[in-house]
Amino acid sequence: MTTLAAEEDQRTRSITQHPSHFKDNPEPEPFCVGGVYTCPCCSYSSKLQFNFKTHMSNHLKQAVRHEGYFICKCNRQCRTAAHFHCLYCGHTILRKEQCQLHLSQCNIHTSRALPSPTASPVPPLSGSNAGTQQQIKAGSPSPSPTPAATSLLSLPPKCPERPPPQSQRPTVKCRHCGLTLRRRNLRLHLRRKHKTLITTMSTSSEHQTHLVLENYIGGKFVACGDSIDSYDPSTGQVYCSVPDSGQDEVNAAVAAAKEAFPDWSSRSPEQRAQVLNKLADLxxxxxDEFAQAESKDQGKTLAFARTVDIPRSVHNFRFFASSVLHHxxxxxxxxxxxxxNYTVRSPVGVAGLISPWNLPLYLLTWKIAPAVAAGNTVVAKPSEMTSVTAWMMCKLMQEAGVPPGVINIVFGSGPKAGDxxxxxxxxxLVSFTGSTATAQRITERSAPYCKKLSLELGVKNPALIFADADLEQCVATxxxxxxxxxxxxxLCTSRVYVERSIYPQFLEKFVAAARKWKTGAxxxxxxxxxxxxSKExxxxxxxxxxxxxxxxxxxHCGEGVDRLELPAQHAGGYFLPATVLTGVADSxxxxxxxxFGPVVCVSPFDTEEEAVARGNNVRFGLGAVVWSRDVGRVHRVAGRIQAGLVWTNCWLxxxxxxxxxxxxxSGTGREGGRDSYHFFTEVKTICVKH
Known part of the structure; x- marks a missing residue:
């Protein structure tokens, strides 16, 4: 063995054989706490003593060892540049001149001794520290700590963390054990380490008991005397009881929101954004648990809930938490x-939010997020048919740091709670998504108070397909x-107008694709x-x-033509296959x-003018799709279609x-981005003469 290798082997053994580090006892000092060995150089930890010895040996292979300490140079593993560690207590020392001064104060050093090293002697130190070094070598008593020495003892026991690189994704802290980890790993960590904590929120288990929901008012769950049965659409069976709230419950929720408004509105946008981001993380x-509940509650496929509903709900909170900082x-x-002259915007007060049953959590958070981010407090009423995920979200409010009264959820029917x-x-102010008939009632009830209204209502969306369209992409989309x-x-398409020259070809491909669109469990x-x-x-x-x-x-296919093959447990469910109709008059x-179901009407047209006229020949105007490779036509037709959103050669x-x-x-007002911020705030113009 070469001299260099012998020296390296000796200093490796000197640290791994140190009795204060690796003595066979339940908790060897000083790196073992609670049976877990933690490296003083980096974030590595292990319950196995052998693995920890190996890890420390790798550190020493890249270190220059002196008496009682070593210089750490493994920059890729440690959290800072070249620094020093006490071999007795693991203490981090940032400057070489301070090493001997620390050793004079190290309790373990005075009571235990390292094996005699073979490494080179400690280089001479200058100044007052040199005298300290000579005292230690001569075996003289340790000097009393000076004020400077006392400050050194307050250094953190671990290496100071460097700021993470900008390319590194943000980290989050587990709310149960406090462990810091990357956001993408949080779900996996919760499943592995806190499985029992997650499954308590799940409603998808076959052994799940009958759920009884409660209103969330003033930061607490409040029971309601009356209830409404909620059905699993895929089985037709009752599985949940939803509060049938009335005037008392709504009044209590509004009072709680009104009380919380002064404090919440006075917080900075950054503070409000922090709460929303935390709720999004939770x-x-x-x-998965939210997706399972949404699928069971609404009847949609689990895949759709996992990939659309819940991810978009999370994104709603994060988007408005970010956008409120940039207005x-x-x-x-x-x-x-x-x-x-300048303008300022202020939150309005208590916002009344009513969301529909088709995208329950998706559209509920679409309203809550901008309202709360702007500084308002809210009283929200989800649909009585799909309330479970809203109730599950309430269970996370306190952990997210939402102050009591800022977000209140009242469950119940439209005629009682909504009215x-x-x-x-x-x-x-009131934000509502639902039917046009209900919006008429809301307008009547709010008229005496001249309330701000945002109404997203009924639809009958057209798709205009011209002969030069990409047929394969057009059919699939x-x-x-x-x-x-x-x-x-x-935003679903319910009327499809196809240029006559490609109508037969399109219809054949479209019907074939619709037959492959599987309706099932x-x-x-x-x-x-x-x-x-629902059955109705x-x-x-x-x-x-x-x-x-x-x-x-x-x-051509669907209702009355194609027979569904469903599992026995879904025999009582409310299923309807994709249905394509032709020969339906425009009147x-x-x-x-x-x-508002899987039914679409397909009709031919001859000219661009005819297509636009027929597309506009309904009382609704939310969305439309135009298919053509002609850029001029795309802009021309999109400008003439009476719809709030127009897609060309794509959808959604x-x-x-x-x-x-x-x-x-199809409604009044606009939401999203700056429009949501403007709706949930009041603008004031201030003139200052100077």
């Missing part, structure tokens, strides 16, 4: 008058836009669609198909009224910075 950590005010300078909420004098989520999306990975929301809604959709057939329409109720690509809302009977 929902994301329990993504600016306006200002003008009037030099000839010596005046400066009371929108007519409450202490609720100055139109099937998805027509039938996704059982057609229960406000929500938990089946092969299912594209699950069940419709299923009968409504079927009645429109029957009406079309009675008026001479042709049913028919099937073409004019909202169906959304930038949340841009407005969302419809024309005509």
């Amino acid at each position: 929902i994301e950590a329990n993504l 600016t005010n306006d200002s003008t300078q009037m030099d000839h008058m010596g005046c400066l 009371t909420l929108v007519g409450h004098p202490d609720v100055p 139109t099937v998805r836009s027509s039938f996704s989520n059982q057609g229960e999306i406000c 929500p938990s089946d990975p092969g299912s594209n669609n699950g069940a419709l929301i 809604h299923l009968e409504k959709v079927r009645s429109f198909v029957a009406l079309a057939r009675s008026e001479g329409a042709t049913v 028919s109720r099937v073409m004019q009224e909202e169906i 690509i959304r930038d949340l910075n841009l407005p969302f809302g419809g024309m005509k009977s």
